[in-house]
Structures are given as structure tokens and as C-alpha cells.
Amino acid sequence: MTGLNLSQLKALVVTPTLAQLALVIPALGSVWAINQVTGTTLVESGCQYLKQLGGGPALGLWQMEPATHDDCWTNFINYNPSLKSRMQSIAGQESPAAGLMVTNLAYAAAMCRIKYWRSPLPSPVATNAAGCAGYHKQVYNSALGAADAETNTPLFQQAIDA
Numbered sequence: 001m002t003g004l005n006l007s008q009l010k011a012l013v014v015t016p017t018l019a020q021l022a023l024v025i026p027a028l029g030s031v032w033a034i035n036q037v038t039g040t041t042l043v044e045s046g047c048q049y050l051k052q053l054g055g056g057p058a059l060g061l062w063q064m065e066p067a068t069h070d071d072c073w074t075n076f077i078n079y080n081p082s083l084k085s086r087m088q089s090i091a092g093q094e095s096p097a098a099g100l101m102v103t104n105l106a107y108a109a110a111m112c113r114i115k116y117w118r119s120p121l122p123s124p125v126a127t128n129a130a131g132c133a134g135y136h137k138q139v140y141n142s143a144l145g146a147a148d149a150e151t152n153t154p155l156f157q158q159a160i161d162a
Helices: 006-022 031-045 066-075 081-091 105-117 129-141 149-161
Strands: none
Touching (some): 006 149, 031 149, 105 129, 129 149
16 A cells, blocks of 8 residues: 655645645744644654554544644634634634544644644754654654654655655
């Protein structure tokens, strides 16, 4: 089985979705953000799995867990009315549930970006694959997660090059 075409996913889903978020908060659509979100799908799902293998709870190409999704809404999105409205527009629903990340690629990409946006850590340079891989490990995957920044650096380079 092969995954989605990465260049198309980046150009047709990630970039326009983050451009929509950038209408509210300009930094949400940065080149770094586009590369980071694109690379995250390679690391998390190989750009092909919509549900976590092995029965885990993670959903969508970006493999976000429902608890993380709900936390983003409860403790961040709901407190930013303009962002909330934009996220509802991307989702096509007033109260999107985590399961929507399986069927709505734009919404899943937007949720990935929100997860990164909430981190207080400075983002790496947009074209620094090793920095992006390390940032993913620290912010998106966590110390307890299985991701390995060194192993994932080539995947982030693919995302940058796509």
C-alpha cells in the first residue's frame, strides 16, 4: 500500500488550510508551519493511515488522539472567537468531534497546526529538517512517544522538499 502523494497533500490540503487559519493569526500559515504539518503526517501515519494501528486511539493522517483534540478545543480554541469561527468553517460543523479528523483532511491538518501553535517553544528554521524532527518529538509526540528525531529527520526533509 502506498500513501497519498505528499506534494499534492502539501499543496492542495495543508497550504490552503493553513492559509485559512492565517486570516485569523498570520503566523499559523508560515512556511515553517506548512513544512512542519506536512512532515508530521509522514512521521505519524506514513501519509496513509486514518486510524492508529494496533488499536490505539489516534485518528487521521496526523494521528491526533481524541483527548488532545478535545483539550485543544476546551482550553484554547474556545477562548479565541475568531479562531473558533475559522475552525468551525474548516470543519463544516459548529461542534466538531475528534472523529472528524478521519474524514476531513483539512480539519485534521488544522488541528495539527493548533497543537503546535500552543507550544511556547520557538519553532525551528523552516528548512531545518533536523530541527523540525526535534520539534515534532518535543511538542507533538512527547517524551513518552515512540518518535525518534534522528530517524525522522529524512521524513521532514521530504516534507520540506515536497
